[in-house]
Amino acid sequence: MELLQRVIKEQGIVIDNEVLKVDGFLNHRIDPKLMYKIGEEFAQRFKGLNITKILTLESSGIAPAVFTGFTLGVPVVFAKKNISRNINSETYSSCVHSFTKNKKYIIRVSKEYIDKADNLLIIDDFLANGQAVKGMIELATMAGANVVGIGIVIEKGFQNGGTLLREMGIRVESLAIIEEMSKEKISFRKEEEKKR
């Protein structure tokens, strides 16, 4: 997605070899017009797959997910990272190891909101080692739901999450795949190479 790649080049800040800060439009300040276009792009790429629901993870997955849900006309369920008083005790849960933050956390989704009738599209802001998405796939599997695809805003192509998920036979659509990044330059994988 050319627009997204341009915004990443203009506003993304490479902190080190692994961390790209995109707080300016995705993870802290959100650009709603860009999110709308991202939602349209996901809806276009996954059209005709009879998606019944979108599954994402709080917090940064929510904005791209709700605009995708808006365009596709389906509800969005966001998995929670903390137990709150208001969440139903009947939940599916999965343990996720975040390499970026070097910690483990539990993600949960209420059993009420995904079930075996669902064709889920999983949306997330970043794909690095793929652990968060793998956790969401586990939640879907526990619910007996079908995962029709994974939509990622920014994939770090130099980390192994994309390979991991694609080798599981799941369709992964990343709107921007970073091939290499340094403080000087961010380069993206080209569209035709993505189809490999």
Add this chain to the structure above:
Amino acid sequence: MELLQRVIKEQGIVIDNEVLKVDGFLNHRIDPKLMYKIGEEFAQRFKGLNITKILTLESSGIAPAVFTGFTLGVPVVFAKKNISRNINSETYSSCVHSFTKNKKYIIRVSKEYIDKADNLLIIDDFLANGQAVKGMIELATMAGANVVGIGIVIEKGFQNGGTLLREMGIRVESLAIIEEMSKEKISFRKEEEKKR
């Protein structure tokens, strides 16, 4: 907002005198079409106020905030409840006491993303004791930003947050104000009474 009141009556579950569970369309599963209409309603109520940015709090404030930002054509900044590696260390922070969860937590916003040129609209999903909103007002004040109003999806009119904020002289627009609730019945404050 009649549509919202209808959805609350249909889908809201009163847990006890203080807790209303609206996980079905707002806090866990999100109805994007309803969020779009909520965004339009906030945009309508706060039009002509030269809003430059929306401030909300992760996670449940994000969906109504991004659709409001979309309609108003302004960015959304969401305050964070946890420190992450990717947040700039230069942040404004405020301590919020959640009566619902009976705990204190820190909310933070990067100094990069709100400043004295901003006319902020604060959006949140719930207003009960007003502590989260008060925390966001504190962040805005630290930044020297002007708060032009508060937009709340559901206000618990029987708790004191609404009174607290209105007595501070801030315009509060709540799309549904619950006057009373019990397992049998949810009743809303009428529009004309809201104007008092």
